[in-house]
Each structure stands twice: as C-alpha cells, then as structure tokens.
Amino acid sequence: MSYILDIDGVNKTFGGLHALSDVNLKIEEGETHAIIGPNGAGKSTLLNCCIGRLIPDTGTVTFNGKNMIGMPPYDINHAGMVRVFQTPEIFPDLTLLQNVMIPALAKRDGTFKFNPFKSLAKEKSIIKEAHATLADFELDKFHNQLAGSISRGDKRRLELAMGLIQHPDLLLLDEPTAGMARHDTNRTIDLLNSDRMKTMTKVIIEHDMHVVFSLADRISVLARGHIIATGRPEDIKNDPKVKEAYLGESEDE
Ligand SMILES: Nc1ncnc2c1ncn2[C@@H]1O[C@H](COP(=O)(O)OP(=O)(O)O)[C@@H](O)[C@H]1O
C-alpha cells in the first residue's frame, strides 16, 4: 500500500504545551479521512504542520513521496496539497468569477505575481473552467457579484471552489461546515459527496458527527495531541477510548 500523505512521529510544542505527541497518520489515495477530537486536541496544529504554516519539532511529513518539512506553504500548495481554511480566505472586493480564476491562473503560471485581469480576454479556457466550477457549487448565478456580498455559507463554498479548481491531489478541509445552519451543512455534504469530489483524496477536520459519518471512509481521533484511534466509522463509533475522550471522563469515574 502506498500512501499519498505519511505523517510520521510528529511532535509540536508551544512553550510547555505538548500540542502534538508522536502523531503517526497515513492517508490512502482516494479516501476521505476525518480527523475528529475535542476542542484544543491539536487538529488545526496538525494540519498546519502538513501545509508548512508550522514546522514540527520532530517527525516527518511525506506527500507524494516527497518530504514537505521546511518547504514554504506556497510550494506545498503547488505540489498539490491544498487547504481550505476554517475562516474563508477569499477576496471580498473581487467578483466570484475573479476569485475562482486567481488560484487557477496561479496554478498554471506558477506565481502569484501577476495581474490576472490585464489580459482577461486571453484567458478563455480558464474563464470557462471558472464558470463550470462555480456552477458545480451552485454559485455561477452570482459570478458577477462581489465575494464580500454573498452569504457565509456561499463564501465557504466559494473557497471550496477555489480549492477545487487547482485540481489538488489532496484537499485538506478545516471544519468545512463550522457555523453553518443545518440545511447549508447538508448542501455542503452533498457537494463533497458529488461525482466531482467523492473520489478526491480528502482530510476533513470536523466536530459535527453528522458530517463526519456522512463523509468519512476512515476516522482518526485526536485527543490532547495523541492519535487514540484510527479506523472505519463503525469501529470508531463503538470505541470506548473515543467515548471517553469526548465525554472528558469515563462512565465509571
Ligand atoms: N500558535 C500557538 N501558540 C501557542 N499555543 C497554541 C498555538 N496554536 C495552538 N495552540 C494550542 O495548542 C493546542 C491545540 O490547538 P489546536 O490545534 O488549535 O486545536 P484544535 O484545532 O483541535 O481545536 C491548544 O491548547 C492551543 O491553545
């Protein structure tokens, strides 16, 4: 079995706090892997160690057979590991179409140092793909609106579209439905389960169990910086260690 992402022996401390303790996690090609755990467990820290926003104290992160440690976030993104953030990072003063075109142009040209709207007429194929991607997310009807003006749920889906247009080998999602109303959450679940996204390799950090069990092929549970369980949803659901971590205390305490 070869793994698209191999996190091996990762430790990360902040001052005296051990945020990640010897974390080992292997992500299989094509799977949707959820990382769950109580607040403060280290989930975002782990993602940040993968995408180069944090450097682990020890351990390795291997993506597509290449060591990512020490690589800057932009290069890791360019290597095909794309993260969608907990707070949408979009360009509020640009239109939705422009928002989706920027990562597509950056991917093609290998740089963010350009003026993407100088030669817009030449960008026909990217414009076409940007419209199609917006349509996949039911956002094309807003393509000419400013991204700052759409609803919170639509902003999060816009960010997903911005990730998807880069054709990532691995998509990392940090709480993609946080703060969404139930019907918006269900729309996002349907999108993540759609033909275009279903078989894309994904790591999803999520604490909404409805979302986790709707999407995940496998689940890893992080508690106080340790991976305490990895397995199929059914096994995780019935794992007493997991129940204990979530309740904060065991039943017989
Ligand atoms: N930059 C930082 N500096 C100091 N402590 C941090 C930093 N980032 C996270 N932490 C701490 O590390 C622990 C794990 O945080 P985090 O990874 O954000 O947890 P989660 O995403 O699971 O809620 C928490 O105790 C948090 O306060």
Ligand SMILES: [Mg+2]
């Ligand atoms: Mg977090």
